[in-house]
Amino acid sequence: MTPTDLGPVPAEQPLTYPGRPVTEPSLLAGDELLPWDPAALTGRHPVIAVGSNACPAQLRHKLRQDGLPCLVPMAPAEVRGIAVGCSAHIGVHGYVAAAPYADPGAAPTLVITWLDAEQLASVDRTEFNYQRVLVPGTGFLYVSRHGVLAHPDTGRPHPGAHDQRALLTALLAASPRLRALLGPGPEHWVARARTEPEVREAGKRIFVEEGWVRPAGLVITGEPSTPRLSS
Template identity: 50%
Template sequence: MTDRSLAALGLDGVPAKEPLTYPGRPTTEPSLLTGAELLTLGVRPRRLGEWPVVDQDQDQDPGQSLDDVLGELGQAPTGRRHPVISVGSNASPGQVSHKLTRLGIPAAVPMVPVRVRGIGVGCSGHISPAGYVAGTPYVDEGAETVLVVTWLDSTQLKAVDDTEFPDYRRAILPGDAFRMTMPSGERLSGAYIYFSAHGVLAGPDGTPRPGGGDQAELLGDLLAASARLRELLGPDPRTWVARAGADRSLREEGTAVFGREGWVLPQTDFLPYLDDSAELRLYDDLPPLGDSLRS
């Protein structure tokens, strides 16, 4: 039997426990996270809930549908879940499993890479409780990025909210302004996204510093650019995360240094879409299936 455990797949890393591994390894294929396992979903020109959960050991068996498997697990079907675009560690199965299971919440979560237009990935203008500098989205009309979308039930969404607030806020991005294309070609009508309440870090050229890369390299670059950060959190990235992760006052002072260095760009483009409580249906107001597919 094929071992689909997160450990066997090399996806069991938890950036919250190992800050220099942030943002962790994302899933690269449509999958169903079930706690400590990651099952493959077969892409079909149908709604997500009808995609089969593939049995790796049965080549001729398309498997049960995703909604059927979720039902057998006693979990909400896809139509009662909320799509959430992940730009940081929430794309990592290990991190998502850790966030939910430590609270006693079942980590049964569909995770699908989706092509999103109009969103860039940068670095938040703050130091996270784990000591790393996390990612944040920003509006970039020319960008087209593959980002993992997680489908969370209401309990899971609330739990993730609690890990993000107050450093992040949640917005609903409409599909007509931010095109979101599933691997099947179907387009989402909208999805939630978390964006930093602290702004976006600028690079030396004044534009958003790219996020999602090697955390040690990022922290090393920031230390090299600021004598005050070297004094506060240096001399190296390992010392940074150890000190910052253990001392809230150091995190707050480091965050303040970002501002004093003039590195922080304000986040205002998502404010028109801000909604911290609204329910979002999976495929609300989409045209019929045949018309929603793209080649």
């Protein structure tokens, strides 16, 4: 694949979050996705990606910022007991990122990345709003320190992080205070939020004061093993 095949980098184009995930077992090698190579898993840690870490373009961007090799096995896999919502904070790039929460009946197909020790430390530094935990039998998982957003109408975790423009539009429509702070539209939201830390903090406070924040319900320990890949 050519570099353009990896799609946009959400860190650089926030409204494209979460980016284009891999759809089949692949080996990210710099600007390309190569065929899957099981031998490349040796000495690496499986990490469940619920947001932009499933996007090769975003993962390449993160690793290159630290000058690290972009050689990462990535594959879709079924993960039981975890669903994907939205973290109850506004990230440094201006978007509202995805976050996992406990759901015993859920079995989504998510992307597993296999990172070496240096790569894992590098990704950790970008995930300072999250706590890395272990999911027995699957791998590491980043859980939001801020909880997850509840949908204003249902009170259930908001499922909208897969479409950032639609998510921000819905949040702005649901809160006059958010519209006054970050509106009127998604473009205005990300333009302000990515350049003004105090605006991000004010938006997070509004999430709480609107009553939209729920705990993720995920406190997990255990040793990761090799996940079962999706075909």
